[in-house]
Amino acid sequence: MAAQPHRPYSGLSFVLPAIAAALLLAGCASTRGLAPQGHAVEADALASSRSLEPHALSDAAFPAADWWTALGDPQLDALVREALQDSPSLAAADARVRQAQAQAGLADAARGPTLDGSAQYAVAQLPKTLAPGEMSDKVMHNTVLTVNFKWPLDVWGGKRAEYEAALGQARATEVDAQAARLALAANVARGYVALAQAFDALDVAQREQARATRLHDLGKQRVDAGLDNQLQLRQAESLIASARQQAQAAQQEIDAGRNALAALLGKGPDRGLEIARPQLLQAPAPALPGVLPSELLGHRPDVVASRWRVEASSRGIDAAKASFKPSVNLSALAGLASVGLSDLFSSDALLGFGGPAVSLPIFDGGRLRSNLAARDADYDLAVAGYNQTLVGALHEVTDAVQAARALDAQIASATQARDAAQSALDIAAARYDAGLGTQLDVLSAQRPLLQLEQQLTALNAQRYAATIDLDRALGGGLAPAGPDAHPRSDTNPDLARAPTP
Incomplete structure (x- = not known):
């Protein structure tokens, strides 16, 4: 099967229906009778x-x-x-x-929006009972640098x-x-x-x-x-x-x-x-x-x-x-992660995640x-x-x-x-x-x-x-x-x- 071409905005086809569904369900939590x-x-x-x-x-x-x-x-x-x-x-x-x-x-x-930065260095060693073979008893060094962006619209x-x-x-x-x-x-x-x-x-x-x-x-x-x-x-x-x-x-x-x-x-x-x-x-x-x-x-x-x-x-x-x-939040996480400092700033170490999120109350017990x-x-x-x-x-x-x-x-x-x-x-x-x-x-x-x-x-x-x-x-x-x-x-x-x- 031929690979589908990458469409950078194809995620909107999921977000827009989600927002529409959220608006339809918003009536589940009503202000009726309260004043x-x-x-x-x-x-x-x-x-x-x-x-x-x-x-x-x-x-x-x-x-x-x-x-x-x-x-x-x-x-x-x-x-x-x-x-x-x-x-x-x-x-x-x-x-x-x-x-x-x-x-x-x-x-x-x-x-307003918030922007947080973090840096982590971790050392891990997995026992043979969890990782038999080459990974057992091997000491691994992990380095992670991230920037976290949040904006509740x-x-x-x-x-x-x-x-x-x-x-x-x-x-x-x-x-x-x-x-x-x-x-x-x-x-x-x-x-x-x-x-x-x-x-x-x-x-x-x-x-x-x-x-x-x-x-x-x-x-x-x-x-x-x-x-x-x-x-x-x-x-x-x-x-x-x-x-x-x-x-x-x-x-x-x-x-x-x-x-x-x-x-x-x-x-x-x-x-x-x-x-x-x-x-x-x-x-x-x-x-x-x-x-x-x-x-x-x-x-x-x-x-x-x-x-x-x-x-x-x-x-x-x-x-x-x-x-x-409904509430709409924008969030994004970007950073670098590698098992060694030498590869931390290479293109292969790039880490990213983000996008809009919609939430709404449906049932909250009053x-x-x-x-x-x-x-x-x-x-x-x-x-x-x-x-x-x-x-x-x-x-x-x-x-x-x-x-x-x-x-x-x-x-x-x-x-x-x-x-x-x-x-x-x-x-x-x-x-x-x-x-x-x-x-x-x-x-x-x-x-x-x-x-x-x-x-x-x-x-x-x-x-x-x-x-x-x-x-x-x-x-x-x-x-x-x-x-x-x-x-x-x-x-x-x-x-x-x-x-x-």
Whole structure:
């Protein structure tokens, strides 16, 4: 029989039918009935205009990046800068960012071709029981040099989707790191306000102790003169002891506040001893940009991070769907092999193998469907997290601005009441000095003054805290980049309608 002529592309006659058969069998693994259920909420659909409108100013801007400077204390500014430089919590957030970026890099690398090289030298000796005759007991030297090429073609875009999903998670982690910085700055500012409140409470206790001491001295004079008895003296001593206890409690709060700030700075407790008394100057009036709530999405790092996770989960669904379809891989192996080094680089030592390969799922026990169902659930969880974060963001903004307005009114009323109580005490003390009044009159006037001074201390601290909460709720001057909106009806049409920062 005559030899058939060599046809270099005759292998295509086998490959093309194989691909066609693979496409026909692909229906054995179906995505039928599987789809995500989550629906992203439109920000403007969350009714907030009636709650925010009385406080909104159309020309008001979002907070500046250094929003804490509005409180007017240079020491606070320095503490926040120190915390943002040295805090271990931020180092952990940065490490998570690098970890997520590395995962995205791995997903990207899986999309491209690989080329591996290997070299092997082996010595073999076959026993007579396996190779009788001339081959037995003969030592053979084998040398093999190979280059292996592999390229999994991304025909359906599944590997790209996996990469984009990992990239979306990395972007979310980057925004999380920004959120961690915002949270740390807010915690330092809040701790600083608590320290200021503790110092103010110490002042109140010391003033009360001074008033009680004066009352005691006056009472002693009256006892010595025979005008009063020991009862009034003991009552004054009780007031002094009570004020002293309040001063001791305030000092404990000061020590605890300094320790807490030192920990936020990532330093030991001795660093807290260097923190001087806060000198907060002002709590700015609350103001809201008139573009809320839609513009809030681009300024809140937690909302932007949640939006990135929705996008990443959506791409994960695309990747899972692509695994239902046939995969095509190109591979080639080329090298040199010989039983001796002298023949290794001769034409007879050439070694080669390669070509395209097609594979597809036919029966996998439900693995692919379960994987897609899990990706759908991941998407639903991401959407639910996004919706909850958005609702929580508007809640925080509304709470902060309403609290600031209400506290301003309460502080004004409490200040008026405190001034009236001080006048009443001055009158009662003057009458007692002149012998026209009793110690009971002084005690009755002194008690509400103490309560009002303590109340004002707490209200002022709450007012500063409301300023911090509002700046944080409005994003703290950050504007993290969010994913672009683009409709993808093949995954979930609701994603195209979801609000994008």
